[in-house]
Amino acid sequence: MADLQGVLDEIAAEMSERRDRGAVASYIPQLARVDPARFGIAVALVDGRVLTAGDAEESFSIQSVSKVFTLTLALGKVGDALWRRVGREPSGNPFNSIVQLEHEGGVPRNPFINPGAIVVADILLAGHQPREAIGEILRFMRFLADDDSIVIDHQVAASERATGFRNSALANYMKSFGNLDHSPELALGVYFHHCAIAMNCRQLALAGRFLADRGRSAGGHTVVSAERARRISALMLTCGHYDGSGDFAFRVGIPAKSGVGGGILGAVPGVGSVAVWSPGLNAHGNSQLGTLALENLARAMNWSVFGA
């Protein structure tokens, strides 16, 4: 393996100098005021080492990166029955498109676009009060990262809810097709809270390590089977960056999931997980420099899953 720490340091140094940082999400004040100059990266190797560079200890809103974890939890609950309510195809549309729902009877294309994640949240509600479901998700994150300091930013959750009319439209629309068991408000409550989890790159890389290690968590626990880890990774590769997923696979080649807070979590099978954060977004709503950093990292380390 090349000098990974050196590569990370070089990437962090290069990213700190870039001017083309994209635009920070501005739809809620908590995201809008994040400093666009931030950049952090962390790698959690399957051998147990964790390497970081830049602002890897600074918390950010993981937003849609959380969808990887709620999907994992929901698959644990209902197994492949989940796929009767959510597809697993790339959407070919932005993250919040409602058109596809109309054409396809209220079944979202995949669990990583908003409506898909809202159905997953609805599944996690089964037999629970919203507070319990949210608590279960948070405990799962703490367990995976082996870090009890991870919290939900309730101000972010409240802001999301106050402005989340499009998500509310998506939830109500699916409810009208019978694809939510609970009320749109309850499912959205869970959804907005798990999107508001705050983590730093180190924590996020640790939490996602099981995807790269045949389902084993950083703490050595079996979280999912090796096959399920592969399958979740496949979904991340084909669907993890909304309508920029194809381009991300083409350029980077690492299964990864992005969030509008500027975070991206990637998993290199058998090697380790990587979390990167830079708040400025590209036209598809994915971290501009985070994508570039992963592209450079994959090239330097030959980490593309398509590489020989």
Add this chain to the structure above:
Amino acid sequence: MADLQGVLDEIAAEMSERRDRGAVASYIPQLARVDPARFGIAVALVDGRVLTAGDAEESFSIQSVSKVFTLTLALGKVGDALWRRVGREPSGNPFNSIVQLEHEGGVPRNPFINPGAIVVADILLAGHQPREAIGEILRFMRFLADDDSIVIDHQVAASERATGFRNSALANYMKSFGNLDHSPELALGVYFHHCAIAMNCRQLALAGRFLADRGRSAGGHTVVSAERARRISALMLTCGHYDGSGDFAFRVGIPAKSGVGGGILGAVPGVGSVAVWSPGLNAHGNSQLGTLALENLARAMNWSVFGA
């Protein structure tokens, strides 16, 4: 490595017994009359060995599998300028959808859906008569497979043209947006001919081996750079099975491209290429048993790119 020959034999044996073989394409007589009981598989390893099972020496119409090779040729001609005329995102639509073209100004989503491949054919026409462009493609296939017996089935090409009104609609539509340099008839002529190339599994696996071997062909020639081989593989994974691409990645996890003749070509990075053929198709127009065979093969050999 597990006993690959044994695995292939077992898969061929199992597939010969399956009843759920899908439906053979019926839109032209040459495809409609193919025996649905056929099944062949071939693997071309990067160490030079070629292993086969079933009807691996029987020729079939490679159809859309040819799009991998015309894309490779066109990238060699115009490089990344190609991406100004074709996208690289999954389409979220069937192979011959025209809706996306209207919404996106005549630019096809990716080079593996029909309109994308017609643009690629148009690129290959530059400076050529159609006959020359078709000849160049055929020579490329022979060169890659190191086999001069590969031919075009002109009856298939003629039938495709006689019934290809939807492809003609797509070509004319893109022409109306200025995204074809030549007449729709000329571009379609090239397209219908390369789809009519006839090959057997052994030949197809050999021809596609460069994708698994950092761009080096079966004969040891550098066909493309390692990076380009990775990128073409990424496109195959995200876009190679039309609107069933996500499901294929989820179940199989091997970059692959299917054709309506029932063939699928896959590339396992650093390991080898695999060609499989079974004429019956599933609901997405991909080989029903070919997909299942690759799923079993990937599981048995741990060949998913998402595996640790």
Add this chain to the structure above:
Amino acid sequence: MADLQGVLDEIAAEMSERRDRGAVASYIPQLARVDPARFGIAVALVDGRVLTAGDAEESFSIQSVSKVFTLTLALGKVGDALWRRVGREPSGNPFNSIVQLEHEGGVPRNPFINPGAIVVADILLAGHQPREAIGEILRFMRFLADDDSIVIDHQVAASERATGFRNSALANYMKSFGNLDHSPELALGVYFHHCAIAMNCRQLALAGRFLADRGRSAGGHTVVSAERARRISALMLTCGHYDGSGDFAFRVGIPAKSGVGGGILGAVPGVGSVAVWSPGLNAHGNSQLGTLALENLARAMNWSVFGA
């Protein structure tokens, strides 16, 4: 003029015998339990006469017919500024489609599809509490029909709200585009209540008479200008029957607006208004026998606006 009373009697008699009555709306119990055998018709002539046949004195839920009246009120409030928030083109889609909203930035095609009427309700809320806005609409109906016995069926309104997830989706979606001034809940509250107004054919014909009489109400008051009456009638003709509007214009040729309760209100310029009610609906959600009755009436009386 032919013997109008005789024509109405004949139509009512014929309709009572028809078996092809369509299907009663079943999405809320209050509509589902309406007797499909009902048929009523009433004509309010500009000369002051009112003629009826069948169950013309039986109240039904006017549902979307109310949109004609809320549009009239809203135009009185904000004039042509209304058209900055709602289009006036046929939708080419079902009444509750959300696709067009996505393509057209949250601006509904016309005021007679659900999202358009929700924007109109939002306009009527300006400066008002919901209760006041609803009261204003009800008073307007009573004034137009000169009948204080008209009421809102609050059970219907409550049922609509409890099951109205698709309308909630539409409202939230428009809110996300900034095309609602008030909260989706408030606008929907007004919308569900005006759809729940209960009237009989006699009352409805009287209420709509101003459209046929250059803007003058049954009571002799000027409700709108002659030009505005023409324009509202034009909208009824092109948009009054959702994606069955073209067919209705082709067969009947009278500007008219239908509701899912089985009512239709038509306006024959210079002649009079007509209200018909039969609860069974056709595939487009318009009254099956109501449409047929109006077709027969228009033919018998030469009331098509396209007739010489």
Add this chain to the structure above:
Amino acid sequence: MADLQGVLDEIAAEMSERRDRGAVASYIPQLARVDPARFGIAVALVDGRVLTAGDAEESFSIQSVSKVFTLTLALGKVGDALWRRVGREPSGNPFNSIVQLEHEGGVPRNPFINPGAIVVADILLAGHQPREAIGEILRFMRFLADDDSIVIDHQVAASERATGFRNSALANYMKSFGNLDHSPELALGVYFHHCAIAMNCRQLALAGRFLADRGRSAGGHTVVSAERARRISALMLTCGHYDGSGDFAFRVGIPAKSGVGGGILGAVPGVGSVAVWSPGLNAHGNSQLGTLALENLARAMNWSVFGA
């Protein structure tokens, strides 16, 4: 009746001064070089009088106005069976949209959008050579206008064909759904030729007079039944101006059909027909000043079908 000649003169005078004339169609040179300053208007009353103003004797390319006449001919040939292959709903889309065809199985929404008119041309080909079908259409126009000097501009037809890739896409697309009996080339040949008919306002008003006079032509012949005249008029009102039809009905209120050459033919039931021509087009592809002229005429003469 108000002083019609005076009204026409006033309109022509006002239109000659307007600066906001829209943009002349530029997709073929024959249309692009038409002088945008032209304006003509003619009215053919059912009492036999013909009144004109402006450039009413100057020929222009009637383009899509011809679709009214080919529809009339095709209905005479196959009657209501035509509606099995073409709908009669407003399209809610531009004149050359292909999206709706995909969603609706190759059946165009109405006979006045391009794909609908191409199906109509296909119907007129039954049992004919293209030359004969084109000749029949031309003879029909001459018969209606009682004027043998009407011709087809073959240069226009040739230019349309040379650049008509989108229409070719539409025709091939419908052929792929089985909704053309003849080859796309043949149907397009008929279509391009009838769109290339050249007429002046006087001729066009005379040719369309049967629509306003219960089916009787200017020469006193019964062309269609009164009911069919009503129904064709209804289609003109709901579908005659592409996705600007609703707005035209709202503002003008006269059943009318526009063409990209700047002509519009309207029919006022029981009164007469009106042809107007001004080459500059608005955003929907309809004559900018032609629409305004008809709006002014309808208001001055109270000719809206929605007027009392």
